[in-house]
Amino acid sequence: xxxxxxxxxxxxxxxxxxxxxxxxxxxxxxxxxxxxxxxxxxxxxxxxxxxxxxxxxxxxxxxxxxxxxxxxxxxxxxxxxxxxxxxxxxxxxxxxxxxxxxxxxxxxxxxxxxxxx
Amino acid sequence: xxxxxxxxxxxxxxxxxxxxxxxxxxxxxxxxxxxxxxxxxxxxxxxxxxxxxxxxxxxxxxxxxxxxxxxxxxxxxxxxxxxxxxxxxxxxxxxxxxxxxxxxxxxxx
Numbered sequence: 001x002x003x004x005x006x007x008x009x010x011x012x013x014x015x016x017x018x019x020x021x022x023x024x025x026x027x028x029x030x031x032x033x034x035x036x037x038x039x040x041x042x043x044x045x046x047x048x049x050x051x052x053x054x055x056x057x058x059x060x061x062x063x064x065x066x067x068x069x070x071x072x073x074x075x076x077x078x079x080x081x082x083x084x085x086x087x088x089x090x091x092x093x094x095x096x097x098x099x100x101x102x103x104x105x106x107x108x109x110x111x112x113x114x115x116x117x
Numbered sequence: 118x119x120x121x122x123x124x125x126x127x128x129x130x131x132x133x134x135x136x137x138x139x140x141x142x143x144x145x146x147x148x149x150x151x152x153x154x155x156x157x158x159x160x161x162x163x164x165x166x167x168x169x170x171x172x173x174x175x176x177x178x179x180x181x182x183x184x185x186x187x188x189x190x191x192x193x194x195x196x197x198x199x200x201x202x203x204x205x206x207x208x209x210x211x212x213x214x215x216x217x218x219x220x221x222x223x224x225x226x
Contacts (some may be wrong), residue, residue, distance in 0.1 A: 006159075035212075042206070043218040044160070093159045105150055106214060108159040 003027055004096050013084055013116055020077045021112045030076035030096035034106065035067075037077025038091045047092075050077040076082030084116045119143045121217035123130045123205050128223045129195055137203050137220045145210020151179050151190045152204040154219065160204055163190070192222075200224045 003026040012018050023033055033050040048069055049057040056069035068080040077096075081088055091113050095106040120142045129135040141149065148167035152160035156208055166172055166181035166188060178191040205217040 021119075044216050046214075091157075105162040105165055107162065111159040112155075 004094065004107045004109040006112055006113055009110060010113040011115070013114070015085055015116055016083055018080055018082045019084055019114060020037045021081075021092055021094070021114075023077045023079070023096070023109050025075045025096045025107075028096075028098045029076065030077075030098065032104050033071060033077040033094055033096045035069065035077075035079050036093045036095065038093060038111075040091075044093070047079075050079075052077075081114065084114070086116045091116055119209060119215045121205055121207060121215055123203075123217040123220045125218070126221045126223065128225060129192075131195055131197060131224055131226050133195050134191065134193050135195060135222065137192075137205075137222065139188045139190070139205035139217055141186050141188070141205070141207040141215070141217075143207045143209040143215055145182065146191075147208040147210065147212055149179075149181055149188045149208070150206045150214070151188075153202060155203045156201070172222075175209065195224050197224050197226070 005024045007022045010065050012021055031052050035047045036044045037047050038044050046059050047062045050069045050071040052071045052074050058064045066082055071077040092110050093108055093111040095108045097106055100105045123139045150165050151163040154160040154165050164179035166179050169183055171178055171180045176193045181188045202219040202221045204219045206214045
């Protein structure tokens with residue numbers, strides 16, 4: 001089945017530093033990847049839609065200058081949390097859908113738990 | 118607006134059956150997904166329904182009624198490992214996923 005690899009699984013960083021999270025589709029191509037954030041005991045919140053070769057589409061309230069998204073190829077999208085602060089500590093999850101199948105299921109990476117101290 | 122409703126929490130007994138309901142209102146409809154999410158982990162795909170009726174997959178079944186905007190996930194022979202959150206998500210006319218808040222299922226021995 002389709003596999004999405006997300007790295008790192010967890011990261012601890014100091015306030016003010018930047019953190020990059022990678023999301024790769026291992027056995028399929030994805031024109032579009034999705035970045036979610038989930039706070040403890042809350043539901044998934046879509047942050048942005050990453051589009052290969054073009055700018056990401058951000059959801060309302062998500063700062064595009066703070067959460068930089070790059071989707072340079074059909075198998076890789078990156079999310080960079082710039083100048084991280086403790087309130088950015090959360091579980092970040094990427095997902096992707098197989099190219100050409102709009103109604104195929106989203107396959108999720110294992111998530112990245114970010115702790116900002 | 119677009120909306121997904123599902124119960125916040127349910128409790129069931131090991132070995133029993135539980136049905137988790139989901140109602141949706143979306144701009145267009147291209148199918149409904151169910152995902153399972155264990156605490157601290159990413160969601161995993163369980164089922165997809167786009168036509169009316171019941172889809173059975175082992176101990177899990179999913180039902181859809183498009184006319185009623187309603188779906189349910191049926192879990193049989195419950196096991197302790199089924200304790201998780203179950204997320205309902207509908208695909209709208211733009212093929213965007215609209216997520217429910219999830220139903221936390223607690224299984225008791």
